[in-house]
Amino acid sequence: MAPRRKKIYEGKAKILYEGPEPGTLVQYFKDDATAFNAQKKATIEGKGVLNNRLSEYFMTGLANIGVPNHFIKRLNMREQLIRQVEIVPLEVIVRNFAAGSIAKRLGLEEGTPLPRPIVEYSYKNDELGDPLVPEEYIIAFGWANQQDLDDIVALALRVNDFLTGVFYGVGIKLIDFKIEIGRIWDGDFMRLIVADEISPDSCRLWDVKTGQKLDKDVFRRDLGSLTDAYTEVAKRLGVLPTNTQPIKPTLIN
Structure with missing residues (x-):
């Protein structure tokens, strides 16, 4: 992560940083897992990478069928550029x-x-x-x-x-x-x-x-x-973090 980026907000699973252009943010996916309103906490290796990929896949698929959302593009393994809302x-x-x-x-x-x-x-x-x-x-x-x-x-x-x-x-x-x-x-x-x-x-x-x-x-x-479960979902959808090519979701009729 680049130093001195302005942090806008930190939640339980993600951090939002100021984006490169006005009206944009960078969304960073953490490996933290919380449950029962953060009473139970753990760090799950690789969760952030999987969720970044999976969220990209679903948001892109939604945009393709005309459902408007904040996703602009994935930047790297853990970060995506989004519209500020x-x-x-x-x-x-x-x-x-x-x-x-x-x-x-x-x-x-x-x-x-x-x-x-x-x-x-x-x-x-x-x-x-x-x-x-x-x-x-x-x-x-x-x-x-x-x-x-x-x-x-x-x-x-x-x-x-x-x-x-x-x-x-x-x-x-x-x-x-x-x-x-x-x-x-x-x-x-x-x-x-x-x-x-x-x-x-x-x-x-x-x-x-x-x-x-x-x-x-x-x-x-x-x-x-948890990582095994999420990896299984990513595998079935053909979205695995080892593949660095952007993934095009296929629509299932």
């Missing part, structure tokens, strides 16, 4: 099958198919443990307006369609995932785009045949090696 302070969660908190909340068995994809929101605040919030709160507190929420749901469902197809094509079931949304301005006109990252850190992924978990639950629940 104003982050909407919500985690947007899309669930296809019951797992994690919804299974506990509703007493559903993990893996139960949901009647349709469910979109829910949590307020981005680590100290509070990212509490689930209804649309009523979001609008009342001014985090987003009704039009924004309609646009966010539409974006989230398009991402879900794309990811579900890509993963299913390589024998992986997309249980759920979370994304973040950013605002960008073109003059006075504001647009919402997909931001942050899409990686096995932010998805629940199960092998279609065996039900084996290939995501951060491996770390949360001590189910083995």
Whole structure:
């Protein structure tokens, strides 16, 4: 990493630095893994490299089907150039099958198919443990307006369609995932785009045949090696960090 770069923000899994041009940032992927709101921590060798590659793959694929996002290009093994956005302070969660908190909340068995994809929101605040919030709160507190929420749901469902197809094509079931949304301005006109990252850190992924978990639950629940799980995902998608050529995602119909 170049010295004296201005650090803008450091999160649990990534660092944002000032970018080379106005309106850009450099997103650096760390090897840190955290769970249960950072109560459980570890450094997982190579995780940052895999997540950089996988996020590049998904963001490029989304751009190819017209889903706007912050990704510009990958710079090296751990860094990518992204557009600077104003982050909407919500985690947007899309669930296809019951797992994690919804299974506990509703007493559903993990893996139960949901009647349709469910979109829910949590307020981005680590100290509070990212509490689930209804649309009523979001609008009342001014985090987003009704039009924004309609646009966010539409974006989230398009991402879900794309990811579900890509993963299913390589024998992986997309249980759920979370994304973040950013605002960008073109003059006075504001647009919402997909931001942050899409990686096995932010998805629940199960092998279609065996039900084996290939995501951060491996770390949360001590189910083995996280790097092995993420490498398996990268291998199936044909995205491996040994290959230095940029990867073109293929769309699976």
